[in-house]
Amino acid sequence: MALTLNDIEQQLGPHAGLLIHKCETIHKEALHLPTGDVVDTIYAQTNRNNNVLRSIQSIIGHGRLANTGYVSILPVDQGIEHSAGASFAPNPIYFDPENIVKLAIEGGCNAVASTYGVLAAVSRKYAHKIPFIVKINHNEFLSYPNKFDQIMFGSVEEAAALGAVAVGATIYFGSDESARQIVEVxxxxxxxxxxxxxxxxxxxxxxGEFKKDGVDYHTSADLSSQANHLGVTIQADIIKQKLPTNNGGYNALKFGKTHAKVYSDLTSDNPIDLTRYQVANCYMGRMGLINSGGESKGATDMAEAITTAVINKRAGGMGLISGRKAFQKPMKEGVALLNAIQDVYLCKDVTVA
Structure with missing residues (x-):
């Protein structure tokens, strides 16, 4: 049974005020909001060719959120990014790639995003049953000492050959290697x-310099939003970003360029307004913003996932891409969590702020 507004409010607990927040920074009328015909109204106006439009539509038109304009994606690339042991030890069935795809299907997701190896291992059985997104680069995280870099693990041609409808990639903006990564991606x-x-x-x-006086500005609204703006500049169709947890990174770190109105007029302390600034930097929502679900913390996962979904939807975002909260628990519980996220986007009473 789908969650009602009352159910969502109960899950939000002390954050229930998010449901009634009115955004007074960037008004929703300025945004291009998710709709079921977003391929016709937005993507078809771009330089994307017909096959790209069909690929985007295959994602938009699949799963429990089909043709709403919203997406729920299961990402499981953590076997590389965070090590297989750290990622799959809590639930070892996910060492088997087939269970990753099964979770996405049973969970009603629009698509499953994973590595070349995972999706290639089961491509003939599942590529026609759920849209595949191949993550083409990773931080291999086995070199010692650890370094923060993204390297290519295969070719776009290989992703296409195994039946993918999309590729995903990471850029570590601000890192010493970012210039090379931008060109590669x-x-x-x-x-x-x-x-x-x-x-x-x-x-x-x-x-490392994005942390100052005990504050981590890697998820500052102003800095993360500029990363989004660089991402849409290299023609990403969808941007994945972490929820902002603070603001004022430019001012605190005293580098780069910003404007006082970013903080006085275009944002506030409310997480919906901070996330709306992320949406604005995705060409006012022309390219959809999906926020990540974050690490699994156990008992609070459901409430945190629903809170993130409410913030993203009310900010004008396109959906959620949540992995560890879903696959680091029994499959039935993972399916329930994914469905709860989707229920937020299906609930007509949760509106854009």
Whole structure:
């Protein structure tokens, strides 16, 4: 049974005020909001070719959120990014790639995002049953000492050959290696579009200097939003970003360029307004913003997932991409969590602020 507004309010607990917040910063009328015909109204107006439009529509038109304009994606690339042991030890069935895809299907997701190896291992059985998103680069995280870099693990051609409808990639904006990564990913995205694949960019910040006086500005609204803006510049069709947890990174770190109105007029302390600034930097929502679900913390996962979904939807975002909260628990519980996220987007009483 789908969650009602009352159910969602109960899950939000002390954060229930998010349901009645009115955004007075960037008004919703200025945004391009998710709709069931977003491929016709937004993407078809771009330079994307017909095959890319079909690929985007295959994601938009699948799962419990089919043709709402919203997406719920299961990402399981953590076997590389966080090590297989750290990721799958809580539930070892997910060492088997088939269970990753099964979770996405049973959970009613629009698509499953994973590595070349995972999706190739089961491609003939499942590529026609749920849209595949191949993550083409990773931080291999086995070199010692650890370094923060993204390297290519395969080709866009290989992703297309195994039946993917999209490729995903990460850029560590702000890192020493970011210039190379931007060029690599921009070229890969150009090739993906040529082959008819959609593109999704993980727009993450990585720089040891982005922490100051005990505050971590990697998820500052102003810095993460600029990463989004760089991402849509290299023609990402969808942007993946972490929810903002603070603001004022430019001012605190005393670098780059910003404007006082970013903080006085275009944002507030409310997480919906901070996330709306992220949406604005995705060409006012022309390219959809999906926020990540974050790590699994156990008992609070359901409430945190629903809270993130409410913030993203009310900010004008396109959906959620949640992995560890779903696959690091029994499959039945993972399905329930994914369905709860989707219920937020299906609930007509949860409106854009």
């Amino acid at each position: 921009a070229q890969a995205f150009e090739r993906a579009h040529e082959l008819g694949l959609a593109t999704i960019l993980w727009c993450y910040l990585r720089n």
